[in-house]
Amino acid sequence: MTAPPAKLTPQPPIPKIGGWDNFQRKYAPYIFISPFFLLFFAFGLFPIIFNGYLSVHEWQPGSGLGDMKFVGLRNFTDNLTDPTFWLSLKNTTILAVESGLPQHLIAIPLAFAINMGLKKAQSLITAIYFLPYITSVVAISVIFFTLFSWQYGVLNAALNSLHHIPILGVLFPADKINWLGERAFVQPSIAMVIVWRYVGWNMLLYLSGLQAIPGDLYEAASVDGATRAQQFRFITLPLLRPTMFLAVTLSLIGGFQLFEEPYILTNGGGGVGQAGLTTIMYMFRTYNAYSDAGLAAAMAWLLFIVIGLLTLVNNRLFGRSGMSDSKAAK
Numbered sequence: 001m002t003a004p005p006a007k008l009t010p011q012p013p014i015p016k017i018g019g020w021d022n023f024q025r026k027y028a029p030y031i032f033i034s035p036f037f038l039l040f041f042a043f044g045l046f047p048i049i050f051n052g053y054l055s056v057h058e059w060q061p062g063s064g065l066g067d068m069k070f071v072g073l074r075n076f077t078d079n080l081t082d083p084t085f086w087l088s089l090k091n092t093t094i095l096a097v098e099s100g101l102p103q104h105l106i107a108i109p110l111a112f113a114i115n116m117g118l119k120k121a122q123s124l125i126t127a128i129y130f131l132p133y134i135t136s137v138v139a140i141s142v143i144f145f146t147l148f149s150w151q152y153g154v155l156n157a158a159l160n161s162l163h164h165i166p167i168l169g170v171l172f173p174a175d176k177i178n179w180l181g182e183r184a185f186v187q188p189s190i191a192m193v194i195v196w197r198y199v200g201w202n203m204l205l206y207l208s209g210l211q212a213i214p215g216d217l218y219e220a221a222s223v224d225g226a227t228r229a230q231q232f233r234f235i236t237l238p239l240l241r242p243t244m245f246l247a248v249t250l251s252l253i254g255g256f257q258l259f260e261e262p263y264i265l266t267n268g269g270g271g272v273g274q275a276g277l278t279t280i281m282y283m284f285r286t287y288n289a290y291s292d293a294g295l296a297a298a299m300a301w302l303l304f305i306v307i308g309l310l311t312l313v314n315n316r317l318f319g320r321s322g323m324s325d326s327k328a329a330k
Helices: 019-054 074-080 083-117 122-134 137-147 154-163 183-211 215-223 228-239 241-255 260-265 279-288 293-329
Strands: none
Touching: 019 293, 074 293, 083 122, 083 183, 083 228, 083 241, 083 279, 083 293, 122 183, 137 154, 137 183, 137 260, 183 241, 183 260, 215 228, 228 241, 241 293, 260 279, 279 293
């Protein structure tokens, strides 16, 4: 005999969500994140779009927007045929190399030494080396401008004292060096300031990368008889390549956007023979002194292309291959 079907217990009706509650559930999250998108559009996306629009127009900043005149790619061709633009790009490239390479050649061994042997004083040393990065660029440049003084600079005084040391004195110049007044020394002087300022930042990046490497690898290498130099070469460097990719990329971007240090050290003129004139300085001069906003905007896009190409090259050297090598090593 078949049992009678069970009676279904009626469920209470689902309360309807009111209009305000429905609005909060659907639209409140978008309202809360809307300030970010508004700020991004106002200070990020809109300037990029307007700069692209401006690069194909002729316009003086003092005139109204209605005075813009469409010129197509003329601003780009004018820049590419301008010897001063190529000089500024050459100076920028030299400064990026002269300041970029020493940063990493100093920061990597320094971070390795702190991570391996100076762990007790790690916080203090890190704070000391990171202090120049958070100090005002203007203040740093003014201080170094005084240090580089030809007559009263501390740097020349120190070199003169070292020159009088027996035997070793021949390695140091006897005459004072006009650091910011001779073409051959303008770029190295600017590079020294940049290296001093950013070594701490790169050291902190590399230190964080080193601390992510498992300590068991070093212990196993020590048991196998590997020296510190061998551990650094065969363990640290391969696993540090992703961090190196990030640090070198940031140095490339920053190196091709140099403005404050060379501008202050050369009094805004670029120094002797325009040796300290960077592309950003020339762009600033084109916009303000020459009142040619379109030409300056086109220059910004050309610099963007150069940075993008160099970043792609860096990605080929350190990026994907570095990531895969580090994963394989782990």
